[in-house]
Amino acid sequence: MIRTALDQIALQVVDLHKYFEDSHVLRGISFTANRGEVVALLGDNGAGKSTLVNCLAGKLLPTRGEILINGTKQVINSPIKAQNLGISVVYQDLALIKEMSVVENLFLNREIMHSNTLLNRLGWLDKKAMEMRANKLLRRLGGEGIELQLPVSMLSGGQQQIVALIRAVNAGANIIVMDEPTAALGSEQCNQVIRLIRLLSSQGATIVLISHNLGQVAKLCDRAVVLYQGQTVADIAVKEVTQLELLALMSGKQCDGVSANQFSEYKS
Amino acid sequence: MMKLSAQVTANTLVYYTFVLTVVVFTFVLHSSAFFSVENWLNIVRQTAPIVVMAIALNVALSAGQLDLSIGAVVALSGLIAALLLPEYGVVIASVVALSLGGAIGAFNGYLSLRLAVPSLIITLGTMVFLNGFVRYLSGLESIPILNKPFLALFGGGSIWGVPTLLLWVLGIAVSVYCVFNYVQLGRHLLATGANVTAARAMGVNTIKVRIIAMSLSGFLAALAGLLYAGRMQSARYTLGESELITVLAAIAIGGCSLLGGKVSIWGTVLGVWLIGILNNGLILSGFSSDVQMMMKGVILIVAVGITFRARKQ
């Protein structure tokens, strides 16, 4: 199979703008994320990260600008549309149903139905099949210790995060956006989640990661997209910058030889 | 004692109370008719429409909606059936009554979402409106039902000694139980009731799900109305009107969350039967209906209290 460079781009955002009434919150966001890449989305409080994520999740419609998925321009006007396009957002508060069990969460709205035609029409669930699939998924993705029938509220924070990620994978997502996935976790749980992120990206998933932990970004991410007051001020390989330089970019300072040319190079 | 109170959670409360009540009354009323199959079948017959109403409310609550209009829908459905029966027969009368119930529920759900007003308020409005409407429709008269097939289907008859009404109750309870435990719709109802934002984020069409919940609730309430009218062999504007408190008390003690996202079908059935037995036992012990009303109020508060405490822990 011949792969062109364009074929590799999973997500491309071009000059995205968002107004809330007359406040101009996103003021020209542009970046790309390739297949199998872990991209950090950085920016100070209020830089517009969550707004951007909500545009990708189909919760907000951008005022103007384009979002391309696998090279095709898309209007993401609902969470269902986002899901169909293979975009899944794992929110800080996880958006799991705490009262429901792990399997129920993994298969919510993606239930496997009974194969019998009549029962299938009724929406009768094939619980065995879902359990087997869930077991396989957990084993493949490093969630062995997680008890399938337990309500999610009884899992540890790291396990919940892992379930949320596995849910995204099971929902067919190949672009996974995460809002501070490890902020509330202890170091061992944090490592579990990081291992899973690495595993998913090595299998071709594109991960967009909002994080305030620059040390983690340096270890985990391939590229960093920096927002400042609603604009992209940098889209650079993490290897090529120091954490201090990233910090400077986040606070709106120009960084010698980094942001300006790299960014214009990308734009042209 | 500590251990016992730890075991009596919101889910099991109704079972303990049920057994305790039966045992107490059996001792207190050992010389009366209380402990007889006939008396118990009678309780089952009398409470059948209320069980169905309580299951209807379970369905609404599962999606986080409260439906106060079920009592009024019971009266409306009974009256509509009674009015249509002489001319159009059992099929059309029942279908019209049931569809009307479903439509009122869907309307409640739609309006509450459209206006972003809690369903509690909307259905309170619907309830009062329908209470007035059934008075107008019936002219405050009760309408006798003479249609034999209707009475055989919904009334107080028996098949091989089993009351038809018991079969209805069990049939509906089993069906709704299956919906919540084995069917996709049940999952979506519970997910919507437990955490509407998360359900929406996972692509569940929560608007549709909530309207379906309210519509099913209205449909089941209408069915309760048919059972009520069938048992009474007549329809009256007061049918079901005063049962809302019984339904709420039964649901609360049965372990269904009044906040949504959790149902307990068998707990609810037992909850209604428990209140039926309490009523029956109190009457046989010589207490008046005032005491029964006070008791329902107490049950509601105690059960809700225990449920909320269990939630916090």
Ligand SMILES: Nc1ncnc2c1ncn2[C@@H]1O[C@H](COP(=O)(O)OP(=O)(O)OP(=O)(O)O)[C@@H](O)[C@H]1O
């Ligand atoms: N619905 C809204 N209406 C008006 N302004 C909004 C709305 N949502 C966000 N904003 C504004 O947009 C700006 C960007 O907010 P956003 O939540 O995207 O920032 P963020 O980068 O996610 O910040 P944080 O790191 O604190 O999460 C903020 O100034 C915020 O006040």
Ligand SMILES: [Mg+2]
């Ligand atoms: Mg944010």
